[in-house]
Amino acid sequence: MSMAAFAGSGDDGAYPNSVLGKAQLLLRAFESGAVHLRLAELSRRSGVPKASAYRLAQELVQWGLLERSGDSYQLGMRMFELGQRVPVSAVLRRVARPLLTDLFAATRAAIHLAVLDGGHVLYVEKVVGEANIHTHSRVGGRLPASCTATGKVLLATCPDREERLHLLALTGLPRLTPRSVASVEDLRQQLAVVQEHGYAVEMEEILLGFGSIAVPILGAEGTVVASVSATAPTARLVTRLLPELRSSAAAVSRALTN
Known part of the structure; x- marks a missing residue:
């Protein structure tokens, strides 16, 4: 099941058009417990098209919310720091x-x-x-x-x-x-x-x-x-x-x- 299926938790379930909404879907792709996700899997789980997923993932890396690990992505330390607050x-x-x-x-x-x-x-x-x-x-x-x-x-x-x-x-x-x-x-x-x-x-x-x-x-x-x-x-x-x-x-x- 893709994470897009759960994208509407707490809202109307519509696919988000905003950049922030799509970034949320990328981060939620890790909810199943996955530690490392390649771009193709990140796109599939989030429902965000591969080209958009790549651009957003690069920005999330710059913000520290994601980190690159070889050819995969993982949640960044900034996520942990914010979570503690x-x-x-x-x-x-x-x-x-x-x-x-x-x-x-x-x-x-x-x-x-x-x-x-x-x-x-x-x-x-x-x-x-x-x-x-x-x-x-x-x-x-x-x-x-x-x-x-x-x-x-x-x-x-x-x-x-x-x-x-x-x-x-x-x-x-x-x-x-x-x-x-x-x-x-x-x-x-x-x-x-x-x-x-x-x-x-x-x-x-x-x-x-x-x-x-x-x-x-x-x-x-x-x-x-x-x-x-x-x-x-x-x-x-x-x-x-x-x-x-x-x-x-x-x-x-x-x-x-x-």
Whole structure:
């Protein structure tokens, strides 16, 4: 699926005519987790014609938002620098990091902190040990919200859930493994269960052999601002991690609102 399919997240979905709009599409081509993209792939994923993609990519390189790596492009350090200044990300990471580190020490599971970004979750923090080999996520990276535990929590609690599900019905659900949720109707039923129970579980929807469990983090007036999850091999029965996960999420919520 090309990134052009998601270009309308939060707007009317029309292909942008402005230079800034097209530059946004180029940057969003990296949302799937790709680190290096050649020009042809950058054009295909963004939906921007190759000639225009080349000209814009050169300008983005000059601005530091992209960098050249051989015959490929990658996100530039300027993107990282700007991201560190985003208030929500900065506050969440500062408040949550010590508590998530304690959660990792107690569970030895990979701990993720994520927010909703269109049809994806954006990881703003990750705590793992040297023995962890979870290569499917990284800080600043994105994964489909439909098949992640954090995404299911955030979709289940967002006020415009039906609008987001409608968009996913138009674009189709990305499937990272054979166990990823296959239809919007199945996802809708899952979200109803998540809303009822207050947590979400995914088993091998992102990476075969691993599962995740996630709970919401509340901000002011009880609104859900993020989700925290624990990822571990399926043999560990990740549901056993729920008490520790809920305790840490409540501690982060208190820290955010105090």
